Amino acid sequence: MDGYNQNLANEWIDWVETPDPQGAREKDIIPFIKNWLGELRPEVLCDIGCGQGIASELIDEKTKYIGVDPSQTLLNRARVLYPSINKQFIEGNAHGIPLENESVDAVVSIWVWSHLENLNSATSEAFRILKPKGKFLMVTANPETYEERKTFYKHYKIEGNLLMGDFDLGDGKALTDTTLYLHTRDDIERAIKQVGFKIYNIKRMGQAETSDKGLYLAIESSKS
Ligand SMILES: C[S@@+](CC[C@H](N)C(=O)[O-])C[C@H]1O[C@@H](n2cnc3c(N)ncnc32)[C@H](O)[C@@H]1O
Structure with a gap:
Protein backbone atom coordinates (compact mmCIF):
# COMPACT_ATOMS: atom_id res chain seq x y z
CA MET A 1 0.00 0.00 0.00
CA ASP A 2 1.24 3.46 -0.80
CA GLY A 3 -0.27 5.65 1.86
CA TYR A 4 -3.75 5.69 3.29
CA ASN A 5 -6.66 6.01 0.88
CA GLN A 6 -9.04 8.87 1.56
CA ASN A 7 -11.52 6.84 3.58
CA LEU A 8 -8.85 5.29 5.79
CA ALA A 9 -7.15 8.69 6.18
CA ASN A 10 -10.42 10.20 7.43
CA GLU A 11 -10.97 7.30 9.85
CA TRP A 12 -7.41 7.75 11.10
CA ILE A 13 -7.84 11.53 11.56
CA ASP A 14 -10.99 10.94 13.59
CA TRP A 15 -9.28 8.31 15.79
CA VAL A 16 -6.12 10.32 16.47
CA GLU A 17 -8.10 13.44 17.24
CA THR A 18 -10.23 11.70 19.88
CA PRO A 19 -7.37 10.30 21.97
CA ASP A 20 -7.88 7.66 24.65
CA PRO A 21 -5.83 8.76 27.69
CA GLN A 22 -5.60 5.11 28.79
CA GLY A 23 -4.46 3.85 25.39
CA ALA A 24 -0.91 2.69 24.59
CA ARG A 25 -0.36 5.64 22.30
CA GLU A 26 -1.09 8.33 24.89
CA LYS A 27 0.36 6.51 27.88
CA ASP A 28 3.54 5.01 26.43
CA ILE A 29 4.39 5.94 22.88
CA ILE A 30 3.91 9.69 22.73
CA PRO A 31 5.72 10.34 26.06
CA PHE A 32 8.58 8.09 24.89
CA ILE A 33 8.99 9.98 21.60
CA LYS A 34 8.72 13.33 23.36
CA ASN A 35 11.45 12.31 25.76
CA TRP A 36 13.63 10.95 22.92
CA LEU A 37 13.33 14.21 21.00
CA GLY A 38 13.82 16.27 24.15
CA GLU A 39 17.15 14.55 24.83
CA LEU A 40 18.31 14.66 21.23
CA ARG A 41 17.15 18.18 20.29
CA PRO A 42 17.74 17.64 16.55
CA GLU A 43 18.16 20.69 14.37
CA VAL A 44 16.27 18.99 11.53
CA LEU A 45 13.84 16.13 12.11
CA CYS A 46 12.14 14.02 9.43
CA ASP A 47 8.95 12.13 10.36
CA ILE A 48 8.40 9.36 7.79
CA GLY A 49 4.69 8.54 7.38
CA CYS A 50 3.78 11.59 9.45
CA GLY A 51 0.00 11.26 9.07
CA GLN A 52 -1.59 14.48 10.32
CA GLY A 53 1.69 15.43 11.96
CA ILE A 54 1.12 14.80 15.63
CA ALA A 55 4.85 14.23 16.22
CA SER A 56 5.34 17.88 15.24
CA GLU A 57 3.69 18.75 18.58
CA LEU A 58 6.59 17.11 20.38
CA ILE A 59 9.49 19.23 19.14
CA ASP A 60 10.94 22.35 20.66
CA GLU A 61 10.79 25.61 18.73
CA LYS A 62 14.41 25.33 17.55
CA THR A 63 13.81 22.10 15.61
CA LYS A 64 12.85 22.21 11.95
CA TYR A 65 10.27 19.46 11.40
CA ILE A 66 9.68 17.82 8.01
CA GLY A 67 6.75 15.41 7.84
CA VAL A 68 6.60 13.13 4.79
CA ASP A 69 3.51 11.15 3.82
CA PRO A 70 1.95 9.86 0.57
CA SER A 71 -1.60 10.81 1.67
CA GLN A 72 -2.75 14.25 0.54
CA THR A 73 -5.73 14.04 2.91
CA LEU A 74 -3.41 13.60 5.90
CA LEU A 75 -0.94 16.23 4.70
CA ASN A 76 -3.75 18.76 4.24
CA ARG A 77 -5.00 18.05 7.74
CA ALA A 78 -1.45 18.46 9.12
CA ARG A 79 -1.10 21.84 7.42
CA VAL A 80 -4.37 23.02 9.01
CA LEU A 81 -3.44 21.71 12.46
CA TYR A 82 0.18 22.91 12.53
CA PRO A 83 0.67 26.08 10.49
CA SER A 84 4.17 27.06 11.48
CA ILE A 85 7.25 28.33 9.71
CA ASN A 86 9.40 25.54 11.18
CA LYS A 87 6.99 22.73 10.17
CA GLN A 88 6.76 21.41 6.64
CA PHE A 89 4.50 18.63 5.39
CA ILE A 90 5.55 17.21 2.06
CA GLU A 91 4.35 14.49 -0.22
CA GLY A 92 6.67 11.52 -0.34
CA ASN A 93 7.08 7.89 0.30
CA ALA A 94 9.23 5.84 2.66
CA HIS A 95 10.85 4.39 -0.48
CA GLY A 96 11.50 7.79 -2.05
CA ILE A 97 11.92 10.68 0.36
CA PRO A 98 12.24 14.05 -1.40
CA LEU A 99 15.16 15.22 0.75
CA GLU A 100 18.87 15.58 0.07
CA LEU A 130 20.49 11.16 7.86
CA LYS A 131 23.72 13.00 8.62
CA PRO A 132 26.59 10.92 10.04
CA LYS A 133 25.80 10.06 13.68
CA GLY A 134 22.13 10.78 12.99
CA LYS A 135 19.53 8.87 14.96
CA PHE A 136 16.57 6.82 13.78
CA LEU A 137 13.60 5.88 15.99
CA MET A 138 11.08 3.44 14.61
CA VAL A 139 7.95 2.45 16.54
CA THR A 140 6.27 -0.53 14.92
CA ALA A 141 4.06 -3.54 15.61
CA ASN A 142 5.79 -6.11 17.82
CA PRO A 143 5.91 -9.43 15.92
CA GLU A 144 5.68 -11.29 19.26
CA THR A 145 2.11 -10.04 19.61
CA TYR A 146 0.71 -10.57 16.11
CA GLU A 147 -1.64 -13.27 17.43
CA GLU A 148 -3.09 -10.83 19.94
CA ARG A 149 -3.27 -8.11 17.34
CA LYS A 150 -5.40 -10.36 15.12
CA THR A 151 -8.09 -10.34 17.84
CA PHE A 152 -8.50 -6.58 17.35
CA TYR A 153 -9.78 -6.99 13.79
CA LYS A 154 -13.48 -7.24 12.95
CA HIS A 155 -12.37 -9.52 10.14
CA TYR A 156 -9.20 -10.08 8.17
CA LYS A 157 -7.60 -12.25 5.54
CA ILE A 158 -3.95 -13.18 5.09
CA GLU A 159 -2.18 -13.51 1.75
CA GLY A 160 1.47 -14.44 2.07
CA ASN A 161 2.78 -12.19 4.85
CA LEU A 162 0.12 -9.51 4.30
CA LEU A 163 -2.82 -9.27 6.66
CA MET A 164 -5.69 -7.07 5.41
CA GLY A 165 -8.81 -6.25 7.35
CA ASP A 166 -10.91 -3.86 9.39
CA PHE A 167 -9.23 -2.92 12.67
CA ASP A 168 -11.86 -2.48 15.37
CA LEU A 169 -11.54 0.83 17.24
CA GLY A 170 -14.60 0.25 19.46
CA ASP A 171 -17.70 2.49 19.64
CA GLY A 172 -18.71 1.22 16.19
CA LYS A 173 -15.58 2.69 14.58
CA ALA A 174 -12.92 0.91 12.54
CA LEU A 175 -9.90 1.45 10.35
CA THR A 176 -11.23 -0.07 7.15
CA ASP A 177 -9.12 -2.17 4.80
CA THR A 178 -5.95 -1.56 6.70
CA THR A 179 -2.78 -3.55 6.03
CA LEU A 180 -0.25 -5.22 8.29
CA TYR A 181 2.81 -6.92 6.84
CA LEU A 182 3.66 -9.75 9.24
CA HIS A 183 7.40 -9.15 9.17
CA THR A 184 9.40 -11.13 11.68
CA ARG A 185 11.58 -9.39 14.23
CA ASP A 186 14.60 -10.76 12.33
CA ASP A 187 13.29 -9.20 9.09
CA ILE A 188 12.94 -5.82 10.80
CA GLU A 189 16.31 -5.89 12.53
CA ARG A 190 18.07 -7.17 9.41
CA ALA A 191 16.58 -4.38 7.30
CA ILE A 192 17.85 -1.80 9.78
CA LYS A 193 21.33 -3.28 10.10
CA GLN A 194 21.92 -4.15 6.45
CA VAL A 195 22.09 -0.48 5.42
CA GLY A 196 24.64 0.31 8.14
CA PHE A 197 22.57 1.39 11.15
CA LYS A 198 23.69 0.25 14.58
CA ILE A 199 20.75 -0.70 16.82
CA TYR A 200 21.43 0.52 20.36
CA ASN A 201 18.10 -0.03 22.08
CA ILE A 202 14.90 -2.00 21.56
CA LYS A 203 12.03 -1.48 23.95
CA ARG A 204 8.66 -3.22 24.11
CA MET A 205 5.78 -0.87 24.78
CA GLY A 206 1.99 -0.69 24.80
CA GLN A 207 0.78 -3.55 26.99
CA ALA A 208 -2.28 -5.43 25.87
CA GLU A 209 -4.54 -6.61 28.66
CA THR A 210 -3.93 -10.16 27.56
CA SER A 211 -0.14 -10.04 27.38
CA ASP A 212 2.95 -8.71 29.05
CA LYS A 213 4.92 -8.62 25.81
CA GLY A 214 3.90 -5.22 24.48
CA LEU A 215 2.10 -4.50 21.25
CA TYR A 216 4.87 -2.28 19.88
CA LEU A 217 8.63 -2.17 19.56
CA ALA A 218 10.54 1.08 19.75
CA ILE A 219 13.82 0.49 17.92
CA GLU A 220 16.55 3.11 18.28
CA SER A 221 19.49 3.08 15.90
CA SER A 222 22.35 5.28 14.91
CA LYS A 223 24.19 6.09 11.69
CA SER A 224 27.71 6.00 13.00
C1 LIG B 1 -0.96 4.41 11.43
S1 LIG B 1 -0.67 5.87 10.47
C2 LIG B 1 0.56 6.68 11.48
C3 LIG B 1 0.67 8.16 11.21
C4 LIG B 1 1.62 8.90 12.15
N1 LIG B 1 2.95 8.36 12.07
C5 LIG B 1 1.10 8.86 13.56
O1 LIG B 1 1.60 8.05 14.37
O2 LIG B 1 0.18 9.64 13.87
C6 LIG B 1 0.30 5.24 9.11
C7 LIG B 1 0.82 6.31 8.18
O3 LIG B 1 1.73 5.70 7.27
C8 LIG B 1 1.55 6.30 6.02
N2 LIG B 1 2.10 5.42 4.99
C9 LIG B 1 1.57 4.31 4.45
N3 LIG B 1 2.36 3.82 3.50
C10 LIG B 1 3.45 4.64 3.44
C11 LIG B 1 4.64 4.68 2.65
N4 LIG B 1 4.86 3.77 1.70
N5 LIG B 1 5.52 5.67 2.86
C12 LIG B 1 5.30 6.60 3.82
N6 LIG B 1 4.19 6.61 4.59
C13 LIG B 1 3.29 5.66 4.41
C14 LIG B 1 0.03 6.50 5.93
O4 LIG B 1 -0.36 7.41 4.91
C15 LIG B 1 -0.25 6.99 7.35
O5 LIG B 1 -0.09 8.37 7.46
Whole structure:
Protein backbone atom coordinates (compact mmCIF):
# COMPACT_ATOMS: atom_id res chain seq x y z
CA MET A 1 0.00 0.00 0.00
CA ASP A 2 1.24 3.46 -0.80
CA GLY A 3 -0.27 5.65 1.86
CA TYR A 4 -3.75 5.69 3.29
CA ASN A 5 -6.66 6.01 0.88
CA GLN A 6 -9.04 8.87 1.56
CA ASN A 7 -11.52 6.84 3.58
CA LEU A 8 -8.85 5.29 5.79
CA ALA A 9 -7.15 8.69 6.18
CA ASN A 10 -10.42 10.20 7.43
CA GLU A 11 -10.97 7.30 9.85
CA TRP A 12 -7.41 7.75 11.10
CA ILE A 13 -7.84 11.53 11.56
CA ASP A 14 -10.99 10.94 13.59
CA TRP A 15 -9.28 8.31 15.79
CA VAL A 16 -6.12 10.32 16.47
CA GLU A 17 -8.10 13.44 17.24
CA THR A 18 -10.23 11.70 19.88
CA PRO A 19 -7.37 10.30 21.97
CA ASP A 20 -7.88 7.66 24.65
CA PRO A 21 -5.83 8.76 27.69
CA GLN A 22 -5.60 5.11 28.79
CA GLY A 23 -4.46 3.85 25.39
CA ALA A 24 -0.91 2.69 24.59
CA ARG A 25 -0.36 5.64 22.30
CA GLU A 26 -1.09 8.33 24.89
CA LYS A 27 0.36 6.51 27.88
CA ASP A 28 3.54 5.01 26.43
CA ILE A 29 4.39 5.94 22.88
CA ILE A 30 3.91 9.69 22.73
CA PRO A 31 5.72 10.34 26.06
CA PHE A 32 8.58 8.09 24.89
CA ILE A 33 8.99 9.98 21.60
CA LYS A 34 8.72 13.33 23.36
CA ASN A 35 11.45 12.31 25.76
CA TRP A 36 13.63 10.95 22.92
CA LEU A 37 13.33 14.21 21.00
CA GLY A 38 13.82 16.27 24.15
CA GLU A 39 17.15 14.55 24.83
CA LEU A 40 18.31 14.66 21.23
CA ARG A 41 17.15 18.18 20.29
CA PRO A 42 17.74 17.64 16.55
CA GLU A 43 18.16 20.69 14.37
CA VAL A 44 16.27 18.99 11.53
CA LEU A 45 13.84 16.13 12.11
CA CYS A 46 12.14 14.02 9.43
CA ASP A 47 8.95 12.13 10.36
CA ILE A 48 8.40 9.36 7.79
CA GLY A 49 4.69 8.54 7.38
CA CYS A 50 3.78 11.59 9.45
CA GLY A 51 0.00 11.26 9.07
CA GLN A 52 -1.59 14.48 10.32
CA GLY A 53 1.69 15.43 11.96
CA ILE A 54 1.12 14.80 15.63
CA ALA A 55 4.85 14.23 16.22
CA SER A 56 5.34 17.88 15.24
CA GLU A 57 3.69 18.75 18.58
CA LEU A 58 6.59 17.11 20.38
CA ILE A 59 9.49 19.23 19.14
CA ASP A 60 10.94 22.35 20.66
CA GLU A 61 10.79 25.61 18.73
CA LYS A 62 14.41 25.33 17.55
CA THR A 63 13.81 22.10 15.61
CA LYS A 64 12.85 22.21 11.95
CA TYR A 65 10.27 19.46 11.40
CA ILE A 66 9.68 17.82 8.01
CA GLY A 67 6.75 15.41 7.84
CA VAL A 68 6.60 13.13 4.79
CA ASP A 69 3.51 11.15 3.82
CA PRO A 70 1.95 9.86 0.57
CA SER A 71 -1.60 10.81 1.67
CA GLN A 72 -2.75 14.25 0.54
CA THR A 73 -5.73 14.04 2.91
CA LEU A 74 -3.41 13.60 5.90
CA LEU A 75 -0.94 16.23 4.70
CA ASN A 76 -3.75 18.76 4.24
CA ARG A 77 -5.00 18.05 7.74
CA ALA A 78 -1.45 18.46 9.12
CA ARG A 79 -1.10 21.84 7.42
CA VAL A 80 -4.37 23.02 9.01
CA LEU A 81 -3.44 21.71 12.46
CA TYR A 82 0.18 22.91 12.53
CA PRO A 83 0.67 26.08 10.49
CA SER A 84 4.17 27.06 11.48
CA ILE A 85 7.25 28.33 9.71
CA ASN A 86 9.40 25.54 11.18
CA LYS A 87 6.99 22.73 10.17
CA GLN A 88 6.76 21.41 6.64
CA PHE A 89 4.50 18.63 5.39
CA ILE A 90 5.55 17.21 2.06
CA GLU A 91 4.35 14.49 -0.22
CA GLY A 92 6.67 11.52 -0.34
CA ASN A 93 7.08 7.89 0.30
CA ALA A 94 9.23 5.84 2.66
CA HIS A 95 10.85 4.39 -0.48
CA GLY A 96 11.50 7.79 -2.05
CA ILE A 97 11.92 10.68 0.36
CA PRO A 98 12.24 14.05 -1.40
CA LEU A 99 15.16 15.22 0.75
CA GLU A 100 18.87 15.58 0.07
CA ASN A 101 21.46 13.06 1.25
CA GLU A 102 22.69 13.69 4.82
CA SER A 103 20.28 16.56 5.38
CA VAL A 104 18.57 15.63 8.69
CA ASP A 105 19.76 14.95 12.24
CA ALA A 106 17.03 12.54 13.28
CA VAL A 107 14.30 10.42 11.74
CA VAL A 108 11.19 9.15 13.50
CA SER A 109 8.64 6.82 12.01
CA ILE A 110 5.64 5.79 14.08
CA TRP A 111 3.33 2.93 13.14
CA VAL A 112 4.41 3.00 9.51
CA TRP A 113 6.89 0.17 8.95
CA SER A 114 4.19 -2.51 9.36
CA HIS A 115 2.48 -1.00 6.29
CA LEU A 116 5.62 -1.47 4.17
CA GLU A 117 6.28 -4.58 2.14
CA ASN A 118 9.90 -3.75 1.31
CA LEU A 119 11.67 -2.82 4.53
CA ASN A 120 15.15 -2.68 2.99
CA SER A 121 14.33 0.09 0.55
CA ALA A 122 12.74 2.15 3.35
CA THR A 123 15.67 1.72 5.75
CA SER A 124 18.03 2.70 2.90
CA GLU A 125 16.13 5.95 2.46
CA ALA A 126 16.16 6.73 6.20
CA PHE A 127 19.92 6.06 6.21
CA ARG A 128 20.53 8.18 3.10
CA ILE A 129 18.85 11.34 4.42
CA LEU A 130 20.49 11.16 7.86
CA LYS A 131 23.72 13.00 8.62
CA PRO A 132 26.59 10.92 10.04
CA LYS A 133 25.80 10.06 13.68
CA GLY A 134 22.13 10.78 12.99
CA LYS A 135 19.53 8.87 14.96
CA PHE A 136 16.57 6.82 13.78
CA LEU A 137 13.60 5.88 15.99
CA MET A 138 11.08 3.44 14.61
CA VAL A 139 7.95 2.45 16.54
CA THR A 140 6.27 -0.53 14.92
CA ALA A 141 4.06 -3.54 15.61
CA ASN A 142 5.79 -6.11 17.82
CA PRO A 143 5.91 -9.43 15.92
CA GLU A 144 5.68 -11.29 19.26
CA THR A 145 2.11 -10.04 19.61
CA TYR A 146 0.71 -10.57 16.11
CA GLU A 147 -1.64 -13.27 17.43
CA GLU A 148 -3.09 -10.83 19.94
CA ARG A 149 -3.27 -8.11 17.34
CA LYS A 150 -5.40 -10.36 15.12
CA THR A 151 -8.09 -10.34 17.84
CA PHE A 152 -8.50 -6.58 17.35
CA TYR A 153 -9.78 -6.99 13.79
CA LYS A 154 -13.48 -7.24 12.95
CA HIS A 155 -12.37 -9.52 10.14
CA TYR A 156 -9.20 -10.08 8.17
CA LYS A 157 -7.60 -12.25 5.54
CA ILE A 158 -3.95 -13.18 5.09
CA GLU A 159 -2.18 -13.51 1.75
CA GLY A 160 1.47 -14.44 2.07
CA ASN A 161 2.78 -12.19 4.85
CA LEU A 162 0.12 -9.51 4.30
CA LEU A 163 -2.82 -9.27 6.66
CA MET A 164 -5.69 -7.07 5.41
CA GLY A 165 -8.81 -6.25 7.35
CA ASP A 166 -10.91 -3.86 9.39
CA PHE A 167 -9.23 -2.92 12.67
CA ASP A 168 -11.86 -2.48 15.37
CA LEU A 169 -11.54 0.83 17.24
CA GLY A 170 -14.60 0.25 19.46
CA ASP A 171 -17.70 2.49 19.64
CA GLY A 172 -18.71 1.22 16.19
CA LYS A 173 -15.58 2.69 14.58
CA ALA A 174 -12.92 0.91 12.54
CA LEU A 175 -9.90 1.45 10.35
CA THR A 176 -11.23 -0.07 7.15
CA ASP A 177 -9.12 -2.17 4.80
CA THR A 178 -5.95 -1.56 6.70
CA THR A 179 -2.78 -3.55 6.03
CA LEU A 180 -0.25 -5.22 8.29
CA TYR A 181 2.81 -6.92 6.84
CA LEU A 182 3.66 -9.75 9.24
CA HIS A 183 7.40 -9.15 9.17
CA THR A 184 9.40 -11.13 11.68
CA ARG A 185 11.58 -9.39 14.23
CA ASP A 186 14.60 -10.76 12.33
CA ASP A 187 13.29 -9.20 9.09
CA ILE A 188 12.94 -5.82 10.80
CA GLU A 189 16.31 -5.89 12.53
CA ARG A 190 18.07 -7.17 9.41
CA ALA A 191 16.58 -4.38 7.30
CA ILE A 192 17.85 -1.80 9.78
CA LYS A 193 21.33 -3.28 10.10
CA GLN A 194 21.92 -4.15 6.45
CA VAL A 195 22.09 -0.48 5.42
CA GLY A 196 24.64 0.31 8.14
CA PHE A 197 22.57 1.39 11.15
CA LYS A 198 23.69 0.25 14.58
CA ILE A 199 20.75 -0.70 16.82
CA TYR A 200 21.43 0.52 20.36
CA ASN A 201 18.10 -0.03 22.08
CA ILE A 202 14.90 -2.00 21.56
CA LYS A 203 12.03 -1.48 23.95
CA ARG A 204 8.66 -3.22 24.11
CA MET A 205 5.78 -0.87 24.78
CA GLY A 206 1.99 -0.69 24.80
CA GLN A 207 0.78 -3.55 26.99
CA ALA A 208 -2.28 -5.43 25.87
CA GLU A 209 -4.54 -6.61 28.66
CA THR A 210 -3.93 -10.16 27.56
CA SER A 211 -0.14 -10.04 27.38
CA ASP A 212 2.95 -8.71 29.05
CA LYS A 213 4.92 -8.62 25.81
CA GLY A 214 3.90 -5.22 24.48
CA LEU A 215 2.10 -4.50 21.25
CA TYR A 216 4.87 -2.28 19.88
CA LEU A 217 8.63 -2.17 19.56
CA ALA A 218 10.54 1.08 19.75
CA ILE A 219 13.82 0.49 17.92
CA GLU A 220 16.55 3.11 18.28
CA SER A 221 19.49 3.08 15.90
CA SER A 222 22.35 5.28 14.91
CA LYS A 223 24.19 6.09 11.69
CA SER A 224 27.71 6.00 13.00
C1 LIG B 1 -0.96 4.41 11.43
S1 LIG B 1 -0.67 5.87 10.47
C2 LIG B 1 0.56 6.68 11.48
C3 LIG B 1 0.67 8.16 11.21
C4 LIG B 1 1.62 8.90 12.15
N1 LIG B 1 2.95 8.36 12.07
C5 LIG B 1 1.10 8.86 13.56
O1 LIG B 1 1.60 8.05 14.37
O2 LIG B 1 0.18 9.64 13.87
C6 LIG B 1 0.30 5.24 9.11
C7 LIG B 1 0.82 6.31 8.18
O3 LIG B 1 1.73 5.70 7.27
C8 LIG B 1 1.55 6.30 6.02
N2 LIG B 1 2.10 5.42 4.99
C9 LIG B 1 1.57 4.31 4.45
N3 LIG B 1 2.36 3.82 3.50
C10 LIG B 1 3.45 4.64 3.44
C11 LIG B 1 4.64 4.68 2.65
N4 LIG B 1 4.86 3.77 1.70
N5 LIG B 1 5.52 5.67 2.86
C12 LIG B 1 5.30 6.60 3.82
N6 LIG B 1 4.19 6.61 4.59
C13 LIG B 1 3.29 5.66 4.41
C14 LIG B 1 0.03 6.50 5.93
O4 LIG B 1 -0.36 7.41 4.91
C15 LIG B 1 -0.25 6.99 7.35
O5 LIG B 1 -0.09 8.37 7.46
